[in-house]
Amino acid sequence: MLETQDLTKHFKEVKAVDSINLFIERGEIVGLLGPNGAGKTTAIAMIAALIPPTRGEVLLYGKSVIASPAPLRQILGMVPQQLALYPDLTARENLQFFGRLYGLKGKSLAVRVDEVLELVGLEAKAHRPVSTLSGGMQRRLNIGLALLHEPRFVIMDEPTVGIDPQSRHHILETVRRLNREKGMTVLYTSHYMEEAEVLCHRIYIMDQGRIIASGTPEELKSILSSDHTIELKAESLPPSFVEALRRLPAVRSLSSEGQAVTLIAPKTAHLLDDLFRLAREHGVTVTSVNIQSPSLEDVFLHLTGKALRD
Numbered sequence: 001m002l003e004t005q006d007l008t009k010h011f012k013e014v015k016a017v018d019s020i021n022l023f024i025e026r027g028e029i030v031g032l033l034g035p036n037g038a039g040k041t042t043a044i045a046m047i048a049a050l051i052p053p054t055r056g057e058v059l060l061y062g063k064s065v066i067a068s069p070a071p072l073r074q075i076l077g078m079v080p081q082q083l084a085l086y087p088d089l090t091a092r093e094n095l096q097f098f099g100r101l102y103g104l105k106g107k108s109l110a111v112r113v114d115e116v117l118e119l120v121g122l123e124a125k126a127h128r129p130v131s132t133l134s135g136g137m138q139r140r141l142n143i144g145l146a147l148l149h150e151p152r153f154v155i156m157d158e159p160t161v162g163i164d165p166q167s168r169h170h171i172l173e174t175v176r177r178l179n180r181e182k183g184m185t186v187l188y189t190s191h192y193m194e195e196a197e198v199l200c201h202r203i204y205i206m207d208q209g210r211i212i213a214s215g216t217p218e219e220l221k222s223i224l225s226s227d228h229t230i231e232l233k234a235e236s237l238p239p240s241f242v243e244a245l246r247r248l249p250a251v252r253s254l255s256s257e258g259q260a261v262t263l264i265a266p267k268t269a270h271l272l273d274d275l276f277r278l279a280r281e282h283g284v285t286v287t288s289v290n291i292q293s294p295s296l297e298d299v300f301l302h303l304t305g306k307a308l309r310d
């Protein structure tokens, strides 16, 4: 449906976006993930034809969005990172105001405002001035504004940053529901890996303006498929035992906290025999052992040497 070719944006010497090529099929939820400053907001601003690229192209069904943005604008809903709400108006009045801007009026406006209030779970708060709503509720209303005209394609810029778990859950559920029931296509930026892992069909990982990896969550995790994470808990963890674990040749990295120690090692290493032997030798009583596959967060660390979180 949409693709970018060699899309690039320079702000003087800063290469905010450096020659990215991505595609989004109709009906997909695609994640654009990266730490703060990776270039996500700049990339989506060019995709939405809000700022011109230094170089490159954005194509909607093969036609240039840069040369003619109108066809994209007709199907696009944009959820910006910054709230665009009138704080003194109620939630309903905000929706009515923006609905009129989209050309809705009369009964169809009233019906659509009610539908959107239900969709973002704010029916009970419709009469409240926006300034009295929680941050999470304001974010949900901000999403509602972008959905008023029933867009077929929605771009969301970090819609869950800094909000309570309940609102975050609600937003993720809303995106899933719109995708499932209406076939809505979504481009979703985030720096929360676990969120993208459960929500997105495909993910692009961005760092310093470039796409450094892409694929389904499973494909990305297979980058570390030959490793696993072992978490061992014990009644106590003497430092000599932790050191002995660290010296095992197969252990790539180790961290310990309280009564738990976490190791990353190749799957082929068959480390469990060594773990239990060392535990016996150091008089350590093991209470549990948990073996896990690496997460997307681990993949990002592996690719960039950095954690994604703030």
Ligand SMILES: Nc1ncnc2c1ncn2[C@@H]1O[C@H](COP(=O)(O)OP(=O)(O)OP(=O)(O)O)[C@@H](O)[C@H]1O
Binding pocket: 011, 014, 015, 016, 034, 035, 036, 037, 038, 039, 040, 041, 042, 043, 158
């Ligand atoms: N208008 C601008 N003028 C100069 N530099 C800019 C401008 N907009 C963005 N940048 C720079 O471009 C780089 C990418 O910024 P961008 O906001 O796109 O990143 P991001 O991944 O969206 O991060 P965040 O989540 O913090 O918004 C940063 O180094 C930023 O400082």
